[in-house]
Amino acid sequence: MDEQNIPDIVVSRLPRYLQVLQRMYHENQQTTSSQELARKLGLSAAQIRKDLSQFGEFGKQGTGYSIRFLIDQLQSILKVNHGWEMALVGAGDLGHAIARYQGFSNRGFCIRVIFDNDPEKIGKDINGITVDDISHLEERIKDLGIKIAMLTVPSPAAQAVAERLVQAGIQAILNYAPVPLSLPPQVYIQNIDPIIHLQHMTFYLE
Amino acid sequence: MDEQNIPDIVVSRLPRYLQVLQRMYHENQQTTSSQELARKLGLSAAQIRKDLSQFGEFGKQGTGYSIRFLIDQLQSILKVNHGWEMALVGAGDLGHAIARYQGFSNRGFCIRVIFDNDPEKIGKDINGITVDDISHLEERIKDLGIKIAMLTVPSPAAQAVAERLVQAGIQAILNYAPVPLSLPPQVYIQNIDPIIHLQHMTFYLE
DNA sequence: CCCTGTGAACCAATTCACAGCT
DNA sequence: AGCTGTGAATTGGTTCACAGGG
DSSP states (O other), X not given: OOGGGSOHHHHHXXXXXXXXXXXXXXXXXXXXXXXHHHHHHTSOHHHHHHXXXXXXXXXXXXXXXXXXXXXXXXXXXXXXXXXXXXXXXOOSHHHHHXXXXXXXXXXXXXXXXXXXXXXXXXXXXXXXXXXEEGGGHHHHHHHHTOOEEEEOSOHHHHHHHHHHHHHTTOOEEEEOSSSOOOOOTTSEEEEOOHHHHHHHHHTTOO | OOGGGSOHHHHHHHHHHHHHHXXXXXXXXXXXXXXXXXXXXXXXXXXXXXXXHTTOOOEETTTEEEXXXXXXXXXXXXXXXXXXXXXEEOOSHHHHHHHHOSOSGGGTEEEEEEEESOTTTTTXXXXXXXXXXXXXXXXXXXXXXXXXXXXXXXXXXXXXHHHHHHHTTOOEEXXXXXXXXXXXXXXXXXXXXXHHHHHHHHTTOO
């Protein structure tokens, strides 16, 4: 299970496996098969078996997989069995919505600090967290040892703020600004831009 | 340029090309090269040339690509040169943030209707659009001929609302609920779930 | 010289098909 | 019979390297 040997495309599917497994678990299902998972996810059964087999032998011939056990394994592989503390930078509409979202905690994450540069917002409370002045960004993130940040600042500010986050020790950034960030290669970046998804679909429309 | 012959993975990169090209255009740059684009996007130059060559010969040897011309071509390929009208279903925090987002119009989209089932929200105005009762969903979407919907309802409601959208003639859904939708294959679905991205990155952390 | 477009070569990912266990 | 795990085969994607035009 050495991180270097696992194709990234396999890793990218694991969170989706975990998502449907947790759903099944909450519906009190005990076991499943590669076939059932494949159907729910729109993949092939062979692919799911191959993906999982990269990390160990989690199934039983004839029976399939124990859902509980597979969830534990995937959480451990993805390192989401201990809630990661995150920083949220940007308390605009989107930042607000994310800060108030209740779905992080049971999937391995929680928001620990929120930053903004707007005096109107600094000091306000969102979901139990006081919005902090962005000038405290480096200090606070270092003190708390936070490794993950979500970036919801206006596009023109994104690159500069991202660089400050890296300075502060952030190792993974979920970037909501529709600009590609240019950062040292050891920093992991994921982008969320709804318009990219919309344009992907319009290619096939009409 | 027949839609069926183009690998989906190529299509998925075109919106990102368009995004950086539009950015360069706004910075008054006239021409670019596959190399420059590759650097900005973190891809290889050969890949960008191959991708674009699927749709025509847009570049000039020795000179590279005219940014303006390439933008026009990509917009036409992705069919984002005429603003698509969209429905937004779910006017909670996230729906609110999306409705107030100003970045749709210059990338080929606009929100035309917003639905919710909460009497508190129905009738309220968000960014110039009056929130409509979700019971009018089918009627309104059919009347307006809307083909694209964004779904920001609570997870338990997502599947049922999605089915109603399909009934109403929706052909593409951008789903923000963290559940995989099960819909007829002719409906295009894209999912946005921040936690999937976060879990993808935590695999590589520590 | 610089850069595109592209067949050929290479590499990666998925599917097949079956041995082996329940 | 049912299902996993896995080499082998196949399919798909990316990179190489170069001809040819500016």
